[in-house]
Amino acid sequence: MDIRACLFDVFGTVVDWRTSVSREVGAFAQAKGIKGIDAVEFATEWRKLYQPSMDEVRTGRRPFTILDVLHRESLMKLIGRYGIAGLGDADIDHLNRAWHRLDPWPDVVEGLTRLKKKFIIAPCSNGNIALMVNMAKRAGLPWDCILGAETARAYKPMPEAYLASCRQLGLAPKNVLMVAAHNNDLKAAKGQGLATAFVARPKEHGAGQATDLRPDTSCVDLAAKDFIDLARELGA
């Protein structure tokens, strides 16, 4: 392998979206006096609308639309379903940007800081640019640039999401390593010729998680237990 750049899935791989969104939902409900909401359930339901919302774009039924907009539409559905009333646009925008305020897993900042010394590092996420920039500023993620769905105008696992990211870096796919905690993401990247690294995040979905506990060896080139371990394996 001759790796020049490392691309990272973000939701689940870099940040613990479930704990962070739950925290934001809980704080929001308390501040607004909203009763009877289970914050973890709300976060989980919100995330369940994520793939269907992107499928509208992937299938071409809808022109490319950034994730902040899809997240907000999903949030409006949940607000209706839970029967929450009396929220203004600014309140809803604030809650929607909970996805900009996600905490990284504890190994991430140290691991990325090491990897950055040897490689170009960038997210290749379905999150939009503003979401990724605001998250990085808050969490101290030292990205060299922001790539992913908005720069590619395609949602993973569509081939163009990976290929555009390589092309925009001026690199051949074989010189780019896709890092993710999700085997389906790595399978799609491998299908476009990228190198792949699996980092397990066994608590992404909370205790009792049954998926993505181990790398799928049919599409994974290397596995690491966290980002610091990945940096060590790559000599960074």
Add this chain to the structure above:
Amino acid sequence: MDIRACLFDVFGTVVDWRTSVSREVGAFAQAKGIKGIDAVEFATEWRKLYQPSMDEVRTGRRPFTILDVLHRESLMKLIGRYGIAGLGDADIDHLNRAWHRLDPWPDVVEGLTRLKKKFIIAPCSNGNIALMVNMAKRAGLPWDCILGAETARAYKPMPEAYLASCRQLGLAPKNVLMVAAHNNDLKAAKGQGLATAFVARPKEHGAGQATDLRPDTSCVDLAAKDFIDLARELGA
């Protein structure tokens, strides 16, 4: 002014392209045994082809094409004009990437590092993503993300180059400060509602420069003598 992000012109404002490209051309000519080339003249002639090459895209005569490709086409014209023979594709690619190896003005890294603590900082350059990333890695430019022509798919001073950059940050133009050493860039940014800052670079074109020595007060909100001075003016 309620500024949340600072966007920067790069060629001339952040980096001294003339001295750096001249150095690269001189080193290349020496390594390849090419005689009779004035490196400063070659760099200046290369730069003269820059605006005409982008005009093909601006006018719609050509679909959006990244600057690395335009730079290479211009280089091929110069190689023909100078009668340079015997270069392989890898040689030409290396020389073309001289634009990835430009040195910043002496105040830039300290100024950007200070500004980054208070604002989102990003280039809004006609350079493509790979060019900007490679330049930043080499020079230590601490960008939060890379914006500009390639993410906007429009070359400055077209309105979309500025508007797409604001939109991609999720910010209104009035909350974004465009920083440049060129009044025409700032005039175009101001026309789209951005705030503007002029930083003089009186040696961009060498001794005896006659243009852009002073801010055009009809379109410039603030002026600074360098990036450290700009950080101070903005309280960063």
